[in-house]
Amino acid sequence: MTPLQSLRAEWTKFRTVRGWMVGTVAAALMIVLFALLTGASSDQKGAPPVPVGPGGEPVTDSFYFVHRPLAGNGSVSVSVSALDSRVPEGPGVVPWAKAGLIIKQSTRQGSPYAAVMVTGGHGVRMQDGFVHDTAGPRGPVRRLRLDRAGDTVTGYASADGSTWTKVGTARVRGLGATAQIGLFVASPPVVDGGGTAGSVSTAVFEDLRGHGTGDWTGEQVGAESPSFAGYPDNTSGSYTGTDARLTVTGAGDIAPAVGDSLPTGGHLRDILTGTFAALIAVIVVGALFVTAEYRHRMIRLTLAASPGRGRMLVAKAVVLWVVTFAAGLAGTAVAAPLGERLARDHGVYMFPVSSSTELRVALGTAALLATASVLALAVGAILRNSAAAVTAVIAAIVLPYALIAVPFMPAGVSKGVATVTPGAAFAVQQTLVPYDQVASNYTPYYGYYPLAPWAGLAVLAGYAVVSLVLAAVLLNRRDA
Amino acid sequence: MRLALHAEWTKIRTVAGPLWLLLGTVAATVAFGAVATSVVTDPGDPTKVALVGADVGQAPVAVLAVLLIGGEYGSGTVRTTLTAVPRRAVVLTAKAVTLSGLVAVAGTAAVLGSLVAGRFNLPDPASLADGPTLRASAGTVLYLVLIALLGLGVATAVRDSATGIGIVLALLYIVPIVSQTIGDPHWQHLLQHIAPMTAGLAVQSTTDPPMNPWAGLAVTAGWAAAALLTGGLLLHARDA
Numbered sequence: 001m002t003p004l005q006s007l008r009a010e011w012t013k014f015r016t017v018r019g020w021m022v023g024t025v026a027a028a029l030m031i032v033l034f035a036l037l038t039g040a041s042s043d044q045k046g047a048p049p050v051p052v053g054p055g056g057e058p059v060t061d062s063f064y065f066v067h068r069p070l071a072g073n074g075s076v077s078v079s080v081s082a083l084d085s086r087v088p089e090g091p092g093v094v095p096w097a098k099a100g101l102i103i104k105q106s107t108r109q110g111s112p113y114a115a116v117m118v119t120g121g122h123g124v125r126m127q128d129g130f131v132h133d134t135a136g137p138r139g140p141v142r143r144l145r146l147d148r149a150g151d152t153v154t155g156y157a158s159a160d161g162s163t164w165t166k167v168g169t170a171r172v173r174g175l176g177a178t179a180q181i182g183l184f185v186a187s188p189p190v191v192d193g194g195g196t197a198g199s200v201s202t203a204v205f206e207d208l209r210g211h212g213t214g215d216w217t218g219e220q221v222g223a224e225s226p227s228f229a230g231y232p233d234n235t236s237g238s239y240t241g242t243d244a245r246l247t248v249t250g251a252g253d254i255a256p257a258v259g260d261s262l263p264t265g266g267h268l269r270d271i272l273t274g275t276f277a278a279l280i281a282v283i284v285v286g287a288l289f290v291t292a293e294y295r296h297r298m299i300r301l302t303l304a305a306s307p308g309r310g311r312m313l314v315a316k317a318v319v320l321w322v323v324t325f326a327a328g329l330a331g332t333a334v335a336a337p338l339g340e341r342l343a344r345d346h347g348v349y350m351f352p353v354s355s356s357t358e359l360r361v362a363l364g365t366a367a368l369l370a371t372a373s374v375l376a377l378a379v380g381a382i383l384r385n386s387a388a389a390v391t392a393v394i395a396a397i398v399l400p401y402a403l404i405a406v407p408f409m410p411a412g413v414s415k416g417v418a419t420v421t422p423g424a425a426f427a428v429q430q431t432l433v434p435y436d437q438v439a440s441n442y443t444p445y446y447g448y449y450p451l452a453p454w455a456g457l458a459v460l461a462g463y464a465v466v467s468l469v470l471a472a473v474l475l476n477r478r479d480a
Numbered sequence: 481m482r483l484a485l486h487a488e489w490t491k492i493r494t495v496a497g498p499l500w501l502l503l504g505t506v507a508a509t510v511a512f513g514a515v516a517t518s519v520v521t522d523p524g525d526p527t528k529v530a531l532v533g534a535d536v537g538q539a540p541v542a543v544l545a546v547l548l549i550g551g552e553y554g555s556g557t558v559r560t561t562l563t564a565v566p567r568r569a570v571v572l573t574a575k576a577v578t579l580s581g582l583v584a585v586a587g588t589a590a591v592l593g594s595l596v597a598g599r600f601n602l603p604d605p606a607s608l609a610d611g612p613t614l615r616a617s618a619g620t621v622l623y624l625v626l627i628a629l630l631g632l633g634v635a636t637a638v639r640d641s642a643t644g645i646g647i648v649l650a651l652l653y654i655v656p657i658v659s660q661t662i663g664d665p666h667w668q669h670l671l672q673h674i675a676p677m678t679a680g681l682a683v684q685s686t687t688d689p690p691m692n693p694w695a696g697l698a699v700t701a702g703w704a705a706a707a708l709l710t711g712g713l714l715l716h717a718r719d720a
Binding site: 019281284 | 519535536539543546547550551554640641642643645646649650653654656657658660661662664667668
């Protein structure tokens with residue numbers, strides 16, 4: 001038989017066995033069904049809106065702000081003489097506690113800003129646009145300064161109050177003719193076990209000087225926000241004192257939102273949760289595609305017609321991969337937009353996904369299903385027993401999935417599982433990016449995988465290829 | 481009936497698979513329980529943590545149950561079985577009784593092993609003398625037996641080991657995983673209360689059960705009964 005004839009023979013076998021077609025179609029339907037279930041079962045109508053930054057990304061914009069208006073250009077400087085953080089329930093350090101100077105369009109959440117600050121454990125930083133973060137000079141810093149000239153905001157730091165070192169310059173669009181300028185304190189939750197614990201920080205500012213008019217107003221920006229868990233019990237934001245010495249207490253953060261700082265946010269991978277059910281179906285079909293031949297002694301007929309055993313196996317793998325990929329892609333292409341739409345209709349804020357990422361998730365999920373079924377085929381050819389093959393492959397892929405889905409799993413274990421097991425392939429469904437300037441649980445449970453999307457899929461593909469090679473060697477050595 | 485039981489016992493005793501799967505159940509349950517009790521930082525419910533290995537240990541039980549009849553269809557021995565014992569209800573009952581007995585023994589060993597491991601690892605371990613712990617332990621053994629009967633029923637209905645294993649494992653594991661992405665707590669509770677695994681394992685809770693423990697096991701029993709009934713009717717109606 002020519003390669004084309006082998007392919008055709010395998011395709012004919014596949015499409016004429018009703019159970020295999022049913023299983024493949026069922027896999028696609030599961031993805032759609034669970035997407036509808038996930039979308040329709042969410043209910044967040046009436047929740048406060050999620051603040052979004054200039055790039056349309058969800059942000060945390062909740063902090064204590066002592067401000068006054070600044071018309072046009074101007075400058076402000078201050079000394080930060082102390083920054084103390086407390087975590088009422090948990091470890092006591094808050095590396096990303098922030099205290100410093102900020103200029104912001106208004107007190108509206110998500111409005112443009114630029115800030116220069118000292119932090120609990122990361123020195124002096126200049127930040128703007130929620131995602132931009134620049135490290136300042138090392139060594140002791142006494143004073144901070146923030147200058148506005150049009151759209152350009154520049155942050156400075158100084159060890160002695162007379163020699164200034166530039167920390168960074170930001171072009172901030174939309175600050176407006178009159179912006180709010182002043183002091184801020186933010187204190188993000190700290191990572192505690194598999195979850196987070198709220199923190200609160202108090203900073204002492206001295207010798208506040210600069211432009212701006214009117215009295216200082218102290219207020220909590222974004223007190224009620226889905227990306228702000230609120231103050232720890234029995235604490236609140238406040239400010240006391242005068243320009244010579246001001247004490248400010250605050251909680252929250254000015255940063256991009258991540259998986260666990262926006263727990264109510266929906267993810268594309270949640271919509272595609274039916275992948276798990278679909279996997280079981282395609283694994284069963286993949287294993288049966290070869291073991292059924294052994295069970296019915298068909299394998300002898302197949303090998304009599306096509307004595308090239310490796311070719312027979314490759315033809316099976318190609319047919320199975322293509323058919324499963326097509327079914328998976330059809331399922332994902334219907335499920336993702338439908339599920340997202342339903343979830344949004346029920347008031348769920350979905351983490352934004354670019355269309356190229358959405359395409360990658362759809363193609364990747366289809367490839368994940370297809371590759372898993374080929375792995376099952378290869379293991380089936382090695383073991384020549386459907387029950388053993390199905391059990392082995394389900395255990396190899398689904399067990400990691402289940403382990404990752406346990407919230408209190410230690411991060412090391414969870415990341416290890418998502419790196420070396422075939423379950424690494426679920427990385428193709430990740431849509432979130434970690435940020436250096438946000439301390440968070442960047443674990444697979446929260447949607448952050450240690451491997452890049454296609455690298456994760458490559459791990460599964462590696463298992464499939466190695467198993468196929470082993471199956472081909474054994475097929476050539478053993479009698480059918 | 482006595483002869484049918486004897487035949488089933490001989491069949492299960494003389495192949496290696498069942499013994500390994502039962503040992504696998506004990507090993508997986510005890511090992512996962514031991515790992516869980518050693519890594520957990522705040523065991524709110526020590527009995528539940530110690531018995532958590534049953535989440536994994538039920539898989540070999542389900543595989544064994546499926547193979548008990550799926551294997552006969554695979555190799556064709558089901559025809560011999562039905563020739564020797566033509567009354568199909570008797571065959572299925574004999575299989576169910578033999579399976580239940582074996583799983584009960586293995587399940588008891590697994591539960592006792594897990595409790596012993598928990599005793600070594602937890603600062604404040606549970607004792608079998610406590611009513612709730614006794615209930616959780618006996619309930620877990622009963623749960624494993626019910627999962628075995630569910631597997632037997634499903635495999636009798638589909639007449640194929642691979643499909644049977646796929647269906648049973650999907651029935652068990654889909655809801656615990658999928659329900660985490662369900663936003664609305666009402667839906668989440670509904671799903672967890674009707675799924676065989678989440679409902680049945682509510683019996684492991686000693687402090688704050690998510691639902692009435694015995695009602696939860698009754699849900700699992702309902703699944704097992706429905707599967708056995710479907711399998712039995714199909715076995716009766718179809719040619720082997």
